[in-house]
Amino acid sequence: MAGNLVDTHTHLWDKRFDRDRQHLIRSLHENGIAWILEVGVDLPTSQKSLTLAETYPQVYASVGTHPHDVKDLDQDRLVALKELARNPRCVAIGEIGLDFYRDLSPRPLQIKWFKEQLEWALSIQKPVILHVRQAYEEALAILEGYGSFPAGGVAHCFQSDMRTAERFVALGFHIGIGGPITYSSKDPNAVETLREVARNLPFERLLGETDCPYLTPEPVRGKRNEPAFVKYAIAGIARALERSFEETAFGLRKNAEGLFLVDNVTDR
Structure with missing residues (x-):
């Protein structure tokens, strides 16, 4: 039976999952996970994410192009x-x-394609999954220029x-x-700030x-991250909230x- 855990950002298309991808997805429910959101970063990985979502009812997909990859984006790929x-x-x-x-x-190029993809999301009324690193002011200036996002989104x-x-x-x-x-040693101030955000x-x-496969939480850091480890992130949020x-x-x-307008997933 599925539990109440949800992982809203996975990259199971990554080659690090080639040997056990099917097993990981089929074992989601036994690990208490109701569903996951498989996130693309370019056209090929968006296609792979959607294929997984079409194959497994406990997987949903997003499509788009990550700022790292917009150097290869063009109008044909956007179409x-x-x-x-x-x-x-x-x-x-x-x-x-x-x-x-x-x-x-x-x-x-990052700015150009960020705007084009935002306008696309707004036009079809779908939520946006944002990747922002050392560019919060720049990203927010662009986002605030659109006024609001009725379909919402997430600052991932x-x-x-x-x-x-x-x-x-x-x-x-x-x-x-x-x-x-969940981190404690790398940058305690940053971690406490994140906990403050969660609390307030x-x-x-x-x-x-x-x-996943990035940003593995404590106490399993050093291993490949995977959806089952979302329980540690959720436990960290729970501790911050008491x-x-x-x-x-x-x-x-x-x-x-x-947010994602996902209905309860059947236990298959």
């Missing part, structure tokens, strides 16, 4: 992504955004302060929290995620289902 988004198993556009930390695509892997989180929420976004809320935002605006794990997991699931 192909738009066609994928017509599939009812696609519940969001993303992940899209700005990454000025690694700068793997030129910044002007959020790692900034309370004021920044409030600006996302004012636009209609949720805040995605994953493994970093309206609970209805929080989501739990892994970003709530029970069960209450937190149930609420986060409802938040995710409300």
Whole structure:
């Protein structure tokens, strides 16, 4: 039977899952996971995410082009992504955004394609999955220029302060929290700031995620991250809120289902 855990950000298309991808998905329910959201970062991975979502009822998909990969994006690829988004198993556009930390695509291109993909998401009324790293002010300036996002979205892997989180929420976004809320040694101040965000935002605006295979939480750091480890991120959120794990997991699931318009998934 499925439980109340939901992982709103996975990359099971990654080659690190080639040997056991099917097993991981088929064991989601026995690990207490109701469903996962498989996130594309370019056209090929968006296609793979959608294929997984079409194959397994406990998987949903998003399609889009990550800021690292927009250097290879063109209008033909965007048209192909738009066609994928017509599939009812696609519940969001993303992940899209700005990454000025690694700068793997030129910044002007990142900004251009971020805007184009935002306008696409707005036009089809789908939620947006945002990737923002060392570009929060720049991303928010663009987002605020559109006024609001009625279909909402999520600032995935959020790692900034309370004021920044409030600006996302004012636009209609949720805040995605994953493994970093469990960390203790790397940057204690950043972790405490993230816990403060979790404590002080309206609970209805929080989501739990892994970003697997990246950002493995404590106490399993050093291993490949996977959906089953979302329980550690959710436990970290629960500790910050001083709530029970069960209450937190149930609420986060409802938040995710409300944002992505996902119905309860049958136990198959």
